[in-house]
Amino acid sequence: MNSFVTASVTDGTGHLLLDRPAALNALDLSMVRAIHSALLDWRDDPAVGAVVVSSSSPKAFCAGGDIRAVREGVLSGDREAVRAFFTEEYRLNRLIAEYPKPYVAVVDGFAMGGGLGISVHGSARAVTERASFAMPETRIGFFPDIGASHFLPRLPGGTGMYLGLTGARISAGAAVECGLATHFVPSADLPVLERDLLGGGGRDVAGVLAAHARPAPASELTAHREQIDHCFGAASLEEVLGRLEADGGEWALEVLAELRRASPTALAVTFELLRRGARSTLAECLERELRLGEALTREPDFAEGVRAVLVDKDHSPAWAPAGPGTAARLLGG
Secondary structure (H helix, E strand, O other), rough: OOOOOOEEEEEEEEEEOOOOOHHOEEEOHHHHHHHHHHHHHHHHHOOOOOOEEEEOOOOOOEEOEHHOOOOOOOHHOHHHHHHHHHHHHHHHHHHHOOOOEEEEEEEEEEOOOOHHHHOOOEEEEEEOOOOOOOOHHHOOOOOOOOOOOHHHHHOOOOHHHHHHHHHHOOHHHHHHHHOOOOEEEEEHHHHHHHHHHHOOOOOOOOHHOOOHHHOOOOOOHHHHHHHHHHOOOOHHHHHHHHHHHHOHHHHHHHHHHHHHOOHHHHHHHHHHHHHHHHHOOOOHHHHHHHHHHHHHOOOHHHHHHHOOOOOOOOOOOOOOOOOOOOOHHHHHO
């Protein structure tokens, strides 16, 4: 088993422990393969009744895919490595979504990008007060992938479009409020929760979670619900920007400034991707995301965005302009 993923079975419950703290559990290809292999082994094993995935670090559940490695593949011209990573990551996301046994993610710390892919598609997500969720891909010249084009449009009102375009980081309370998380458990109670989840023979996972769940903290989305729904419920990206500008309030102008710092190409394709995802199955979304991932990583904004945010960390990307028809060109149709 991969050294960054420990797979074990305790009293009928499979446990996947992410253990790459120096990289905030960013998923590389070997980790994706290790998780996929364990899930396949346990899927048809009658001695395993449920699966729990957690992190060894309170700082991060999983900060996403190892996108720096993808950039290295892009820069070296190794397109096969780029395709392999996305193909296998999305295959894992689909396996989790279709898993026939309870699959519980215990999120304590950051869950971003690919971290949502190995949690949100499962049957339950227990979060602590230290948890935070984000899909920040537009800030690196990419788009919300790992099946986000399926689950984001299905969040209440304009929440999914807001999170997908802005990359906003939300708290545990907001994650529970909008449905990205299912249960709130204080971090102090995690040892007992894990003991009970792993000690129940894979039975009555729902009952264990319900017994440990507590009222979630307040959601910061609540105060801006009407603005989010109005501005991000617009029929075009241009109208989203226009409604934020017309609002003129402090929150709206801060959000507008965030959008103007993102890649114009990434914003254009994300808006259209989520619009199409609202009427597509998860399998269709993942296939569309795979095609788009291959196309968008050929664009200059991807390598430049990853450089600015994750490599040089100067946070000063030189974005290419997004011309008319950019989304249609990259998405097709």
